[in-house]
Amino acid sequence: MSETYDYIIVGSGTAGGLLAYNLTQAGARCLLIEAGKNFRKETFPRLEGDASAQMYWGGGFELSHDASMAFLRGKVVGGGSIVNQGLMDRFDEVAFDDWRAESGVDFFSLAAMAPYYDAVEAKLALHTFxxxxxxxxxxxxxxxxxxxxxxxxxxxxxxxxxxxxxxxxxxxxxxxCHRDSKQSSMVVFVRPAEALGLELVTETEVEWVEPAGEVVRVHASQAGTAKTYQARRLILSGGALGTTAVLLRSGFKPRYPALGKYFASHxxxxxxxxxxxxxxxxxxxxxxxxxxxxxxxxxxxxxxxxxxxxxxxxxxxxxxxxxxxxxxxxxxxxxxxxxxxxxxxxxxxxxxxxxxxxxxxxxxxxxxxxxxxxxxxxxxxxxxxxxxxxxxxxxxxxxHLMGGSRMGTDPATSVVEPDYKLRGFDNIYVCDSSLYPNAPGINPALTVMALSQRLSEQLTRS
Amino acid sequence: MTSEYFSPRALRGLNRIGDMLIPGDAGLPSFSEYGCSEKVDDLVAYAPAEDIATLNTVLAVMAVAPTAVLRWLIERMTAVTPDQSGTIASLMRQLNFGLRGILFSLYYGEKAGSQYTGPDPLEVIGYQVRRVE
Missing domain, CATH: 3.30.410 (Cholesterol Oxidase; domain 2)
Structure with a gap:
């Protein structure tokens, strides 16, 4: 058993990296757990076959149960932000109106999210072609x-x-990106957070989590060896498939009928x-x-x-x-x-x-x-x-993998409360695309970051 | 030629199915001529163990299956669409993704075998990428 961290964050992608940076910068003792490898710009695989094998779940892609659709999911420090195109779009009112109607969450609006978009965009180098x-x-x-x-x-x-x-x-x-130009979570958030004291463990796959009173225990596997970490607060940021899988393996399905449902992928x-x-x-x-x-x-x-x-x-x-x-x-x-x-x-x-x-x-x-x-x-x-x-x-x-652990006010159709807490728990949070109520039809990355920024501010205030 | 993950028979099966999909053409080597199956471990080392075991068995069968059966299989797996339902269609799609994914990643992955001296397939199709550090 390790020491007790203030926060354990599972997944170093678009959400996890930003959360790790903001919370570490605010003085919290954070552990970031990533299943994938820790590449640097000099060591990224140069060829697509090697990259697919080494940087994606499933050794390239994962198939739906009947193999009618293939899913691409980054497994690397920086997660999907390492292998995606880095496109940064704000949602429109159509997307937020649909989210609000389906979830009952009132901050799903352009006006309410604007300060968080602004804050995230200020951290990124953005370029319009x-x-x-x-x-x-x-x-x-x-x-x-x-x-x-x-x-x-x-x-x-x-x-x-x-x-x-x-x-x-x-x-x-x-x-x-072999130039560290692309604004991946690794470049913008994880590396600076490490310089501030963030602890990063890689090639460590979280299997299940266990609420244990004042702390949450995280059970993981590292090269076949069982590892257990604990923190006062846990944030799951492993994406739609990663976060939902951890919750399912942790035995939460009977408690949350909506767990695993409402999955979309553009x-x-x-x-x-x-x-x-x-x-x-x-x-x-x-x-x-x-x-x-x-x-x-x-x-x-x-x-x-x-x-x-x-x-x-x-x-x-x-x-x-x-x-x-x-x-x-x-x-x-x-x-x-x-x-x-x-x-x-x-x-x-x-x-x-x-x-x-x-x-x-x-x-x-x-x-x-x-x-x-x-x-x-x-x-x-x-x-x-x-x-x-x-x-x-x-x-x-x-x-774009979304849903599975979605946010909402109705326990019958959602898993996560509007304050990002796993319903019924004060110290387990979900923050990534798994909480998306439905498919926005817009590149999801910037909004994942804006939602993460919002949670960061909520947590640092408390 | 040895592999940590595939039996010698499975490697023969890989070359056999590889040559049927990628037989070579003027200037382009066949899959086996290129010799890239020597480096299959580079790719499969990261795949789930269960998938590797299944593929090992499938390839070993392909090494000894009659050519007509393999041709039928290739026809089926490359013609199946995502909308076809049923267990067979699902199996064909899995084969299509799994086999072709490995074959093309090797063939277009600068993984020439130790005996190959001809032009690289990437060079022949004109794929040149400038990488400025």
């Missing part, structure tokens, strides 16, 4: 949108200095367009634009201009044999975009007897309508951009 930063992939997307009369916009990203002028290509950033459907000329979508900035057309939001989809490395791209295509080689020979002539839908939160997270996750997630009828609607628009855009062929990947991916 401009025309000179568009690569050929973005040029094709923009040309297609404009030809069809759809609005698009430049993305805002957390980044300090990506070295584009020096010739750097940003696609490698998906394996961890399913994404990828399209590759092939052009006569070279596109070289892997060069320059990786992602600079997406759709902004006001007609898309009510229809429940958005379009993202993205790309993937060769191994991931190959996986997304169906052909094999000579057909595979023919497609991959055209890699440098490809552009890529995806339809991402605002899905219904009908998924469910369970833990089997072997302790492994079983993720039940299938598209609902509404999800399918949104997918088809978005697909039709994107195909129109890609055709208008001059593509001679459009390839639709048959694989479904979920990258």
């Amino acid at each position: 401009t025309a000179v930063e568009r690569n050929q992939n973005a040029e094709k997307f923009v040309a297609g949108c404009e030809a069809c009369g759809y609005e698009w916009k430049y993305l805002r990203r957390g980044q300090a200095d990506c070295g584009l002028e020096e010739g750097n290509d940003c696609i490698g950033c998906l394996n961890g 399913p994404q459907f990828m399209f590759f367009a092939i052009y006569d000329e070279e596109i070289n979508a892997h060069q320059g900035y990786f992602q600079t634009v997406n759709s902004k057309d006001p007609r898309f939001r009510p229809r429940g989809f958005k379009l993202e201009n993205v790309f993937a490395g060769p191994a991931s791209s190959a996986l997304l295509f169906t052909g094999y044999g000579r057909a595979h080689h023919e497609i991959m020979r055209q890699y440098c002539h490809m552009a890529c975009a995806e339809v991402a839908i605002r899905d219904e939160n009908a998924g469910e997270i369970e833990v089997g007897k072997n302790g492994r996750l079983a993720i039940k997630k299938q598209l609902t009828d509404q999800d399918r309508r949104r997918m088809k609607d978005g697909t039709a628009v994107l195909k129109e855009i890609l055709a208008a951009s001059g593509a001679r062929q459009v390839i639709e990947s048959p694989l479904y991916f979920g990258l």
Whole structure:
């Protein structure tokens, strides 16, 4: 048994890193527990296969129970913020209105959350892209949108200095930023918190937690060795799957009927367009634009201009044999975009007897309508951009994992109180995307940070 | 060629299914010519032990299965869609993700075998990434 910390925070990703920094800075003695490895900019895997194996749960991806959808979940110090694109969007009133209506939580509004967004944005280096930063992939997307009369916009990203002028290509950033430019939780919060005295243990997987009066015990496994830590307060920030799995393994399901339910993932459907000329979508900035057309939001989809490395791209295509080689020979002539839908939160997270996750997630009828609607628009855009062929990947991916331990006022439909406490406990908190009441249809990262900032201020005040 | 996780027969199965999916083409080596199965441990070391054990068995069967059966399997697993229901469809999707994930990560992962001297597949498809530190 270790000493008693003021706080144990489980998960060093978008929420956990910020909480660890704020609480350590306020003078609390904090322990941050992370299941993944502790890379530095010099040691991130350079190639996508190695990165997938070493920095994601499941050794690359996790599949839903019937393998109809794959989920990508970072397992590394910094969590998803190491492997995501660092896009930083505030929610709109539509998202917060829906959250408030479904959860009964009154601070879910743009006005109430604005101070926390402001505080988080002040900690980050943010950059909104401009025309000179568009690569050929973005040029094709923009040309297609404009030809069809759809609005698009430049993305805002957390980044300090990506070295584009020096010739750097940003696609490698998906394996961890080798310049410490991307504003990951590791760069912005965990490293500075360590300098302030934060204790970080890595490659340590939390199995279950145990309320024990004035303290909470955290039972973990480190290279096969059992470890127990304890603190006066515990904050679970392991994400929708991680946090929910810990609560399920801790035996809380009978107490909370909603535990594991209301899971959503913003399913994404990828399209590759092939052009006569070279596109070289892997060069320059990786992602600079997406759709902004006001007609898309009510229809429940958005379009993202993205790309993937060769191994991931190959996986997304169906052909094999000579057909595979023919497609991959055209890699440098490809552009890529995806339809991402605002899905219904009908998924469910369970833990089997072997302790492994079983993720039940299938598209609902509404999800399918949104997918088809978005697909039709994107195909129109890609055709208008001059593509001679459009390839639709048959694989479904979920990258924004949300819900499972959601916040709300109704014990029948929620697990976490509006003050972030696990219902019925004064010293166990949940703060990450697992508390999302439903899918916002907007990149979730900045709002996770704003919610974490809000909890930090609540805790430091007390 | 040895592996800490896969039996010699499973490694033969990996090369066999690899060559059916990636047979090589002008300038591009086949999966086995490239020799990347030598480095399969780089990738599977981080996968759950249960998954590795299952894959070991599947690959060992693939080493000895008739070619016609493997062709049928590849057709099925690459043609199955996320919307098809049933246990077989689910199994085919798992195979599709698992097998192709490993094969492509090796082949497009700069993991040439010790005997390979030809061009790297990444070079042939024109994938060059500048990394400015």
